[in-house]
Amino acid sequence: MSDLMTAPATTTAGVELIGVRKTFGSTVALEHLDLRIEPGELVCLLGPSGCGKTTALRLLAGFEQPDAGTITIGGKDITTVPPRRRGFGMVFQDYSLFPHLTARANIAYGLRVRRTDAATITRTVDELLEVTRLAEHADKFPHQLSGGQKQRVALARAIATRPGLLLLDEPLSALDAQVREHLRDEIRRIQRELGVTTVLVTHDQGEAMAIADRVAVMNTGRMEQIATPRELYRRPATAFVAGFVGTVNRVRARRGPDGSWWVLGVPVEVVGDLAATDAADDRLAVVRPEQVEVSPAPAGARVVALSFLGAVTRLTLDHPDEGPLLADVLSESSDALRVGEHVQVAVRPGAGAVVLA
Amino acid sequence: MTGRLGRSGRWVFLVLLGLYFLVPQLAMARFAFQNVPVVLLGPDTFFSKWSFDALGQALAEPALWQATGVSAVLAVLTVALTLVLLVPPTIYVEVRAPRLRPWLSAATLVPWVIPPIALVVGVAATFRAVAPGFLASTASLVPFYAVWALPFTYRALDAGLRAINARTLVEAATSLGSSTAGAVVRVLLPNLTASLVAAGGLTTALVLGEFAFASLLLKQTLPTYLVDFQRSQARAGMALALAVMVLTALALAAVVRLLRRRGLGTTTLGL
Numbered sequence: 001m002s003d004l005m006t007a008p009a010t011t012t013a014g015v016e017l018i019g020v021r022k023t024f025g026s027t028v029a030l031e032h033l034d035l036r037i038e039p040g041e042l043v044c045l046l047g048p049s050g051c052g053k054t055t056a057l058r059l060l061a062g063f064e065q066p067d068a069g070t071i072t073i074g075g076k077d078i079t080t081v082p083p084r085r086r087g088f089g090m091v092f093q094d095y096s097l098f099p100h101l102t103a104r105a106n107i108a109y110g111l112r113v114r115r116t117d118a119a120t121i122t123r124t125v126d127e128l129l130e131v132t133r134l135a136e137h138a139d140k141f142p143h144q145l146s147g148g149q150k151q152r153v154a155l156a157r158a159i160a161t162r163p164g165l166l167l168l169d170e171p172l173s174a175l176d177a178q179v180r181e182h183l184r185d186e187i188r189r190i191q192r193e194l195g196v197t198t199v200l201v202t203h204d205q206g207e208a209m210a211i212a213d214r215v216a217v218m219n220t221g222r223m224e225q226i227a228t229p230r231e232l233y234r235r236p237a238t239a240f241v242a243g244f245v246g247t248v249n250r251v252r253a254r255r256g257p258d259g260s261w262w263v264l265g266v267p268v269e270v271v272g273d274l275a276a277t278d279a280a281d282d283r284l285a286v287v288r289p290e291q292v293e294v295s296p297a298p299a300g301a302r303v304v305a306l307s308f309l310g311a312v313t314r315l316t317l318d319h320p321d322e323g324p325l326l327a328d329v330l331s332e333s334s335d336a337l338r339v340g341e342h343v344q345v346a347v348r349p350g351a352g353a354v355v356l357a
Numbered sequence: 358m359t360g361r362l363g364r365s366g367r368w369v370f371l372v373l374l375g376l377y378f379l380v381p382q383l384a385m386a387r388f389a390f391q392n393v394p395v396v397l398l399g400p401d402t403f404f405s406k407w408s409f410d411a412l413g414q415a416l417a418e419p420a421l422w423q424a425t426g427v428s429a430v431l432a433v434l435t436v437a438l439t440l441v442l443l444v445p446p447t448i449y450v451e452v453r454a455p456r457l458r459p460w461l462s463a464a465t466l467v468p469w470v471i472p473p474i475a476l477v478v479g480v481a482a483t484f485r486a487v488a489p490g491f492l493a494s495t496a497s498l499v500p501f502y503a504v505w506a507l508p509f510t511y512r513a514l515d516a517g518l519r520a521i522n523a524r525t526l527v528e529a530a531t532s533l534g535s536s537t538a539g540a541v542v543r544v545l546l547p548n549l550t551a552s553l554v555a556a557g558g559l560t561t562a563l564v565l566g567e568f569a570f571a572s573l574l575l576k577q578t579l580p581t582y583l584v585d586f587q588r589s590q591a592r593a594g595m596a597l598a599l600a601v602m603v604l605t606a607l608a609l610a611a612v613v614r615l616l617r618r619r620g621l622g623t624t625t626l627g628l
Binding site: 092099100 | 530531548
């Protein structure tokens, strides 16, 4: 393997945002953001549009200045350092390749600016063309490349200078589904091989869950939760997180006489920011379709629709107390079910915790 | 428009509009290029005695070439001055302060609100006191033309910057280690050549056709020469005027074609 890919990642380092606040006029883009990213880690900033994730990325890149707070890399304060002195690589949503330069010259740009000697430039660019599988397109101009190829040139250009931090702003959103999935895995592979600390902004929870070491879910300028994809899915901190990463049902939760919570007639383990402190006896709980268990019964919830998804079948139910309800059950166990039949609904034992809303 | 006017209505409109432009030019051409007394230029003489003698006669005048030379120099100087004046602020506004764009756009339109006579009188009054020699030189037309060309130049540049997404390109270049100035020189300008050529072409056409300033300031440029020449030699003057018009139109068409090839339609120019 080439020395580019095997050289120790000496420049890569942890990144920290401490109490960062950013407003645009009267709009608060980031209220108060604390975020710590470990060296070599890939963190996704996930959230709906307007949640502040892009602002956070632009602050990291240095294109915006925070109103308050500190940004450090490897413990060094870089809050006021201009973008060109940060030495970060950035991949833009619309690629932003230089239209007048070939793929090769685009990738070489950062090295040229740094006055790297010609031999090193040629060697590095050739390696990157190899790594990103662009060798045969090296001398094409951006308008001659497909979307996926452009994005790979953008990635190669961003990592050519061995950046201490790689920033990716919705890098896949302009591509069609198949290319997107392939390129997502490419980004992950290259990021792992380089060991470069990476922040990727996306609004696509599937993308975030598939690629990230940890996912930071943001909402209205605040961090809702930062956790590994598994933890985020299984133990969401808030109802917003639960709703954003996957499909959910909202059903009533009641406190039993011993203080435990009951959902759909079953005692459950609850998590989330309300679980510990809340004194109320009546709440909403967020239950995922695969946590719902059904069994044939003469009365109870009525099956409104069945959609076969392969291994599982998604049932749309009409529950007498809870209203519409989704349940994902193993297809083999639901083969006998028909629309209009009745089922008994419960939270499946051992299906994990539910979050209070 | 289509709905209310209908297909036939649209054709009638286009034909009328075409006639409105073509008939005077046809009249000019017949007057200039037919060796027929004016009173006899009816439908029956349409095909008789066409000749380019009048144009040859006009082109033989040395004063024509002198005036053309003056106009050409003025055009070059004006293009240079407008670009020097306008490229930096337009780039700055697009890249750093997009919210100022409406203001800059409005500012570049101001020259068209002020009539040339008011501009000349105002500037003359100012300079006669400050620098009396300024208006004596033919080059004193350059600043007037530069101001007059602002709307064209600005729109061509602005359209070009927007088409290449200048702001993100500069961000990309700075994240790769370029200074902002370096990004402008290495990335923006090479991608703006089409716009710069368009701006230059439009400005040149404007200078070659401008009469009011030159006449008010008593300078001999191509347009003022044309008017003078026409007074003494009506037919030759008309032939020359027609030739200049056709050449200017061809030059503009070439500019538009160049822009199309670069993916910049005329509509994006805001003209």
